[in-house]
Amino acid sequence: MLSMPYRPSTKRNCWPHWRNEVVLSTVSTILANVPRGMPVSELRLLLGEVLGQPTVWLLTHGEAMVSIEQCLKLDELVNRRLGGEPMAYLLGYREFYGRKFTVSPAVLIPRPETELVVDIVKASVGAGALHGEMSASRSASTPSTLDLGTGSGCIAISIALECPRVKVTAVDLSLDALDVATTNQRKLNASVELIQSDWFTALDDRRFDIIVSNPPYVAEGDTHLEQGDLRFEPTQALSSGNDGLTALRKIISEAPTHLLSKGLLALEHGYDQAVAVRELLITAGFATITQHKDIAGIIRVSCGVLP
Ligand SMILES: C[S@@+](CC[C@H](N)C(=O)[O-])C[C@H]1O[C@@H](n2cnc3c(N)ncnc32)[C@H](O)[C@@H]1O
Structure with missing residues (x-):
């Protein structure tokens, strides 16, 4: 040619x-x-x-x-x-849990450490092996799972595909993000109920066996927001109040009214927020607290189980 x-x-x-x-x-x-x-x-x-x-x-x-x-x-x-534009936005995709997820500047680029949330849900429903005490602790035949702030849908869709007996619902405040999640759901042939909601607001009094979230958790004004990929990602997906804990506080305090008895809450958080999140979980009435490290050895996901 x-x-x-x-x-x-x-x-x-x-x-x-x-x-x-x-x-x-x-x-x-x-x-x-x-x-x-x-x-x-x-x-x-x-x-x-x-x-x-x-x-x-x-x-x-x-x-x-x-x-x-x-x-x-x-x-x-x-x-x-x-x-400086992120490779994922230029290519239009990022791999997560072994699958290609479409991404756009409307959504956070899925991070490898977030796969830990999927591992925890798999272990909890008996579809994978993680820490012993979490394995197969859910006895419901079709456990229900809610993903708060789904973005590209990477967590919700991975759970739906890895654990076919789990019924997955996912919410996001951003309609543009929900468009991307819908694209991924169709492309990957996953069954996820997608709802626009300000955290729990549109869910009325629905309750779930498991609630997961990777909420925004960077403090407003944190200099990291002006560095690397973060400069190009949606602010709504990243920052959350002066100390980065606003969304985590809201989700933890309201989760008990949306969880069934023995319900599990699993939250990703910042590298320096493990102590604060543990305190918030105890204050909200969670009984069994477990904290999980990412591959870099940093506590990244904290879980609480209701009595
Ligand atoms: C850190 S991103 C996580 C995206 C995706 N779950 C992931 O792990 O890649 C946080 C998500 O929360 C959503 N979000 C922010 N505030 C929200 C709110 N008040 N209600 C629902 N979702 C919200 C953002 O639009 C964003 O998609």
Whole structure:
């Protein structure tokens, strides 16, 4: 295939300066000129996305031509990446619990540490092995689970697919986030009831066997909000009051009126919030409290079981 003569971007400091004289671009010429500040793995992912091919395909198709339209699309993605935009938003997906979830700037990018919440629910309903005392503690034949602040739907949909006998409901305040969750539910063929709600408000007096949440928990004004991917993620998904505990306080205090007897509440929280969350769970009347570390050894998820 012949590509048209390539006219490089006229914008200063834009990639690719190196292609000024290039008329024909191939996979290997592009990958041989990684822009400064970008790992080659990211360039491969972006090129693969533009070509509609998996990155392994690039390894064996170095001579494949890249059209002018594809070069221009790649240039745009590379320059946005060099400007700090998260890879997940550029690619339009992020893997979570072994599945590809569509993401957009309307939702938080799923994090690997959040998979722990799914592990805990699996253990609790007897579909997986985690800490002994949680295993198979739920006897209901179809335990009900509520995911508060579902975002992309990654937690709710993973639970629905990993534990088919669990009936899953998920809420979010953001209609744009619920659109993304709906897309993922359809694409992954999961059965989840999606509801727009300000935490428990639209649920009236419904009760569940299990409530899970990865709520916003960063303190407003925390400098991390101005760094890395967080700059591009929705504020509503990240920050929660002066100390980051506003959403956690509300969820913990109201959860007992939406849980069945022996109901389980499992909450992800910040690296420095384990003590505060434990206190909040005790104050709200939860009897058995367990706290779980992520792969970095940080307590990330705290659980309470009602008496
Ligand atoms: C940290 S994100 C978690 C998203 C997803 N569950 C995950 O783990 O990737 C928090 C989510 O809570 C939602 N949220 C914030 N305030 C809310 C509220 N008052 N009621 C319901 N959802 C809310 C946000 O829109 C966002 O999707």
